[in-house]
Amino acid sequence: xxxxxxxxxxxxxxxxxxxxxxxxxIPFGRVFSDHMFSMEYRDGKWHKGExxxxxxxxxxxxxxxxxxxxxxxxxxxxxxxENGKVSLFRPEKNIERFNISAQRMCMPEVDPQTFMxxxxxxxxxxxxxxxxxxxxxxxxxxxxxxxxEYIGVKPSETYKFMIFTCPVGKYYSGAVKVKxxxxxxxxxxxxxxxxxxxxxxxxxxxxxxxxxxxxxxxxIWTDAKEHKYIEESGTMNVMFKTGNTLITAPVSETILDGxxxxxxxTLAKSWGYExxxxxxxxxxxxxxAKEGKLDEAFGVGTAAxxxxxxxxxxxxxxxxLKDHNTWEFGTRVSKAMxxxxxxxxxxxxxxxxxx
Ligand SMILES: *Cc1c(COP(=O)(O)O)cnc(C)c1O
Numbered sequence: 001x002x003x004x005x006x007x008x009x010x011x012x013x014x015x016x017x018x019x020x021x022x023x024x025x026i027p028f029g030r031v032f033s034d035h036m037f038s039m040e041y042r043d044g045k046w047h048k049g050e051x052x053x054x055x056x057x058x059x060x061x062x063x064x065x066x067x068x069x070x071x072x073x074x075x076x077x078x079x080x081x082e083n084g085k086v087s088l089f090r091p092e093k094n095i096e097r098f099n100i101s102a103q104r105m106c107m108p109e110v111d112p113q114t115f116m117x118x119x120x121x122x123x124x125x126x127x128x129x130x131x132x133x134x135x136x137x138x139x140x141x142x143x144x145x146x147x148x149e150y151i152g153v154k155p156s157e158t159y160k161f162m163i164f165t166c167p168v169g170k171y172y173s174g175a176v177k178v179k180x181x182x183x184x185x186x187x188x189x190x191x192x193x194x195x196x197x198x199x200x201x202x203x204x205x206x207x208x209x210x211x212x213x214x215x216x217x218x219x220i221w222t223d224a225k226e227h228k229y230i231e232e233s234g235t236m237n238v239m240f241k242t243g244n245t246l247i248t249a250p251v252s253e254t255i256l257d258g259x260x261x262x263x264x265x266t267l268a269k270s271w272g273y274e275x276x277x278x279x280x281x282x283x284x285x286x287x288x289a290k291e292g293k294l295d296e297a298f299g300v301g302t303a304a305x306x307x308x309x310x311x312x313x314x315x316x317x318x319x320x321l322k323d324h325n326t327w328e329f330g331t332r333v334s335k336a337m338x339x340x341x342x343x344x345x346x347x348x349x350x351x352x353x354x355x
Contacts, residue, residue: 007048007049007114007117007121008037008048008049008050008051008117008118008121009048009049009050009051010050010051010121010125011050011051011052011053012035012053012125013034013035013053013054014053016034017034018034018128018129021129021167023131023132023133023136023167023169024133024169025169026131026136026167026168026169028139028166028168028169029139029166029168030166031166031167032054032164032165032166033054033126033129033138033164033165033166033167034053034054034125034126034129035051035052035053035054035122035125035126036051036052036053036054036055036122036162036163036164037049037050037051037118037121037122037162037163037164038050038051038052038160038161038162039110039114039118039160039161039162040147040158040159040160040161041108041158041159041160041161042157042158046108046110046111046114046161049114049118049161051118051121051122051125054164057160059147060149062149062150062151063145063146063147063148063149064146064147064148064149064150064151064156065145065146065147065156067151068146068153069197069198069199069202070105070106070107070145070146070155070156070159071105071143071144071145071146071197071198071199072098072101072102072105072107072143072144072145072195072196072197072198073141073142073143073144073196073198074094074095074097074098074101074140074141074142074143074196075094075139075140075141075196075235075302075303076088076089076090076091076094076139076140076142076259076302077089077137077138077139077140077168077302077341078123078130078137078138078140078165078355079130079137079138079341079342079343080130080131080132080136080342081342081343082342082343082344083343085343085354086123086124086127086130086138086354086355087341087343087352087353087354087355088119088123088140088352088353088355089259089263089302089340089341089351089352089353090259090263090351090353091116091119091353092112092116092353093259093262094142094259095110095112095115095116096112097196097257097259098110098115098142098144098196099112100194100195101195101196101197102144104192104194104195104197105192105195105197106155107144107146107155107156107159108159110144110161115142116353118163119140119142119163119355120355122163122165123138123140123165123355124355126138126165127355129165129167130167131167131168131169133169134342135169135170136167136168136169136170137167137168137341138165138166138167138168139165139166139167139168139303140163140165141163141164141165141166142161142162142163143161143162143163144159144160144161144162145159145160145198146158146159147159147160174308174310175307175308175309175310175311175321175324176217176218176299176307176308176309176310176311177215177216177217177218177309177310177311177313177318178216178217178218178219178220178233178309178311178312178313179211179214179216179218179219179220179312179313179314180219180220180222180230180282180286180312180313180314181207181211181219181220181221181222181227182222182227182282182314182315183207183227184206184207185221185222185223185224185227186200186203186204186207186219186221186224186231186232186254187200187221187224187231187253187254187255188224188225188254189224189225189252189253189254190253191224191253191254193231193253193254193255193256194251194252194253194254194255194256194257195256196256201235204219204234207219208234214313216313218233218234218236218299218307219233219234220232220233220238220282220312221233222282223254224254228281228282228283229249229279229280229281229282230249230280230281230282230285231249231254231255232249232255232256232258233299233301233307235301235303236258236260236299236300236301236303236304236307237249237255237256237258237260237261237299237300237301238297238298238299238300238309239261239264239296239297239298239299239300240280240285240288240294240296240297241273241294241295241296241297241327241329241330242288242293242294242295243293243295244272244273244274245273245274245275245276246265246268246273246274246275246276246329247276247278247280248261248265248275248276248277248280249277249278249279249280250277250278250279251277258300258301259302260300260301260302260305260337261300263337263349263351264300264306264333264337265277266349267333267336267337268329268333270348271332273329282314285297285312286312286314286319289312289319289320289321290319294319294321295322295327295328295329296308296321296322296324296327296328296329296330297309297312297321298324298330305334305337305338306330306333306334306337308321308324308327308330309321309324310324340352
């Protein structure tokens, strides 16, 4: 069926690498499935996409992405259900956000239907790469970059849109030490913080490295103007629970509108928790921690779903949270999200898209 589909040109691999993969020991993001999707933009339009064996690209050294960074990406996961079927979690949200990122970086949008079809076909072809293990998943990485061979600063007239996938094991276990960052900024009003634009992540590496040298694994960014309000973490939104209340920063121009964030808030509301989306002075969180009222604090994102925070550091003083294994909400929501994604719990909100 695939080879005769004329929406995309399809060249299957002649020798699958699947049998060489040790699914019990997959290093995150370093093992790539057999195929990739690729589609080119030129002459003012997208041309026919293709699925080809995963392979290197050849680039002109003047490719504008290398110099001026017109490059955006997305990240989502495909899961195997007990009946063998494979689903993506809310991919239409990733597609929508991809096009929001594209617009901000002056890049052409990708037709959502073509995007979804590319996901369906690529993941369908490499379905055997979706781990059977209930803690594994297939990480899906769509991205787009500028390909003009020109070193003037202007929007490129040509682009490549691609998707590849990586089988991944359990992302992370254990709680992290985070530092409240009040010197550097990830994102400012008017900037590109709400876009999944490559440069945002490059700019965050140095402050993160300094924090790592102080013994912290992650940063919690504060607003660029006053360094007073909590924004988010490296590639995760952050949430705090006190009593029956879940608090998180509102999405804005400076914060990435996370799909995990939205899903967790939706579940919390449906369970009767009070959800507050509002500016959070970091001093409020430290005060809660001092008073022993900060029940839970965690990052939320596709890679880890829920990443519990063990310690929050500010100006050299560490505030310790209770053992995350005792957390009521974090435990419940991570179990529910996992169950929905893998089909062991009812998908009440219709979040799964079967490929
Ligand atoms: C991707 C990302 C998130 C999380 O988004 P999800 O859709 O939940 O994966 C949060 N913050 C930043 C900066 C991100 O890049």
